[in-house]
Amino acid sequence: MICFETGPIRPPSEATSILLRITRNCHWNKCAFCPVYKHDRFSIRKVDEIKRDIDAMAAIADKLGRRVSARSGSRADRSAVIDAVRSLDHDDEMDGECARQMAFWMCHGLQSLFLQDADSLVLRTEQLVEILNHARAAFPTITRITSYARAKTISRKSPVELKALRAAGLNRVHIGMESGSNAVLSLVQKGVTQQEQIRSGCHVMAAGMELSEYFMPGLGGRELSGEHAVESAKVLAAVNPTFIRIRSTVPVPGTPLYRTMTEERWTPLTEEEKVREIRTCLERLDGITSTVQSDHIMNLLEDVAGTLPGDRQRMLEPIDRFLSMESSDRETFIVGRRIGRYRLVSDYVPSHDVEMVRRDLVARFGSVDRAILEILPSFV
Ligand code: SF4
CATH class of the missing domain: 3.30.750.200 (Transcription Regulator spoIIAA)
Known part of the structure; x- marks a missing residue:
C-alpha cells in the first residue's frame, strides 16, 4: 500500500503546503499554554523513512497526474484532479486518504512544503539537508519550504x-x-x-x-x-x-x-x-x-x-x-465578532440580535469577559 504519514498541525499560512513529517510531536513539550502534544511521545523519524514518504507522495502524484492527462489531456486543473482521485477509489495499491491529500496539494500547485511537527530543526543539519534535497528533486515545482523551530x-x-x-x-x-x-x-x-x-x-x-x-x-x-x-x-x-x-x-x-x-x-x-x-x-x-x-x-x-x-x-x-467605543458597544462587538456577525471593527453597527446574545451570556456567565474565557478554548 503506497502511503505517507502527516502530523496534526501546521500554521494557517501553510494551509495548502505539502506536509512532510520529520519528527513526531514536541521534544520540549513544556510550554504552559500549549495543549497540542501534551500526551504524545516525541520521536525523530529516520531519514530513510522520511525519504520513503517523499517517494510515496511522488508516486501518488505521478499516478494522479497520468490519470489527469489521460482524461483531460491538459495540465492539472482542479476538477480534473478531483475526477482522477475519485477514479482511485477502488485502487488497492494506494491509501485513499493519502491520495485525497495529495490531490488537494496538486490542486494548489505543489509550490510549498511544510516540515512537521513542532521543531524540525532539531535534526542534525546534514540529515535535514539530505531530506530537503530529496524533496526538491521529487517536487521541482516547490519554491517555498518552511518549518516551525x-x-x-x-x-x-x-x-x-x-x-x-x-x-x-x-x-x-x-x-x-x-x-x-x-x-x-x-x-x-x-x-x-x-x-x-x-x-x-x-x-x-x-x-x-x-x-x-x-x-x-x-x-x-x-x-x-x-x-x-x-x-x-x-x-x-x-x-x-x-x-x-x-x-x-x-x-x-x-x-x-x-x-x-x-x-x-x-x-x-x-x-x-x-x-x-x-x-x-x-x-x-x-x-x-x-x-x-x-x-x-x-x-x-x-x-x-x-x-x-x-x-x-x-x-x-x-x-x-x-x-x-462606549463600553456596551465594545461588549456587543466582542460578542458579535465571536458569533461571526462582525469581522472588522468597521463592520460594527448596533444589532438587537447580538445585544440579546450579549445579555444571555451575561445572565449565564456573569459577564462578557467570563463568557469569552469559557467559549474561546473551543476556537483553539
Ligand atoms: S509545540 Fe511549541 S508551544 Fe507547544 S510545547 Fe512544544 S515548543 Fe512549546
Missing part, C-alpha cells in the same frame, strides 16, 4: 549550518517567540531567554530565510502585561522579522497555564486589555520593516495587519476605534 534549537545551529539549510531550500522559519520578557518566558516555561530569542532570530534573517515571529498578547497575564508588551517589542525591533504574527492567549483547560489561572496565580486579560497590549507593542516597533498579520481566529481584531513602518497608523486605527 524553537529559538533554543536555532541558537545551537551555527550561521554556516543555517546557510546550508537555506541553500538546500529551507526559506521560511516560524518561531514561537510568544514573549520577549524573561519573566514571562520563565513563567510559561518557554525554555529560552530574551537574548537567545534575539540571537536566533537575527541568525535566521542573516541566513537569508524569511522569519515569522509569533507574539501572544495576554501571555503575561495582568501581573506582567506591561513588561510583556514592552519586552516583546524589544525583541521584535532587534530582529526585524519578515512577519510578526499575533496569536492572542487563550488558557485552554488541561494546560498548566489554565491550572495557574484556577489557582489565582495568573490573571487572564480581557479582550480589551489584550488589544491595549497589542497597541503598546505596536507603537514601540520603530525602525523595522516587518509585516504584521493577525491571521488567527483567536485574535479579536483581524484588521491589525500591514507592513511597518508605513502602515502603522492604519493598524492603530481599528485599535483606537475599538477602544474609543
Whole structure:
C-alpha cells in the first residue's frame, strides 16, 4: 500500500503546503499554554523513512497526474484532479486518504512544503539537508519550504549550518517567540531567554530565510502585561522579522497555564486589555520593516495587519476605534465578532440580535469577559 504519514498541525499560512513529517510531536513539550502534544511521545523519524514518504507522495502524484492527462489531456486543473482521485477509489495499491491529500496539494500547485511537527530543526543539519534535497528533486515545482523551530534549537545551529539549510531550500522559519520578557518566558516555561530569542532570530534573517515571529498578547497575564508588551517589542525591533504574527492567549483547560489561572496565580486579560497590549507593542516597533498579520481566529481584531513602518497608523486605527467605543458597544462587538456577525471593527453597527446574545451570556456567565474565557478554548 503506497502511503505517507502527516502530523496534526501546521500554521494557517501553510494551509495548502505539502506536509512532510520529520519528527513526531514536541521534544520540549513544556510550554504552559500549549495543549497540542501534551500526551504524545516525541520521536525523530529516520531519514530513510522520511525519504520513503517523499517517494510515496511522488508516486501518488505521478499516478494522479497520468490519470489527469489521460482524461483531460491538459495540465492539472482542479476538477480534473478531483475526477482522477475519485477514479482511485477502488485502487488497492494506494491509501485513499493519502491520495485525497495529495490531490488537494496538486490542486494548489505543489509550490510549498511544510516540515512537521513542532521543531524540525532539531535534526542534525546534514540529515535535514539530505531530506530537503530529496524533496526538491521529487517536487521541482516547490519554491517555498518552511518549518516551525524553537529559538533554543536555532541558537545551537551555527550561521554556516543555517546557510546550508537555506541553500538546500529551507526559506521560511516560524518561531514561537510568544514573549520577549524573561519573566514571562520563565513563567510559561518557554525554555529560552530574551537574548537567545534575539540571537536566533537575527541568525535566521542573516541566513537569508524569511522569519515569522509569533507574539501572544495576554501571555503575561495582568501581573506582567506591561513588561510583556514592552519586552516583546524589544525583541521584535532587534530582529526585524519578515512577519510578526499575533496569536492572542487563550488558557485552554488541561494546560498548566489554565491550572495557574484556577489557582489565582495568573490573571487572564480581557479582550480589551489584550488589544491595549497589542497597541503598546505596536507603537514601540520603530525602525523595522516587518509585516504584521493577525491571521488567527483567536485574535479579536483581524484588521491589525500591514507592513511597518508605513502602515502603522492604519493598524492603530481599528485599535483606537475599538477602544474609543462606549463600553456596551465594545461588549456587543466582542460578542458579535465571536458569533461571526462582525469581522472588522468597521463592520460594527448596533444589532438587537447580538445585544440579546450579549445579555444571555451575561445572565449565564456573569459577564462578557467570563463568557469569552469559557467559549474561546473551543476556537483553539
Ligand atoms: S515548543 Fe511549541 S509545540 Fe512544544 S510545547 Fe512549546 S508551544 Fe507547544
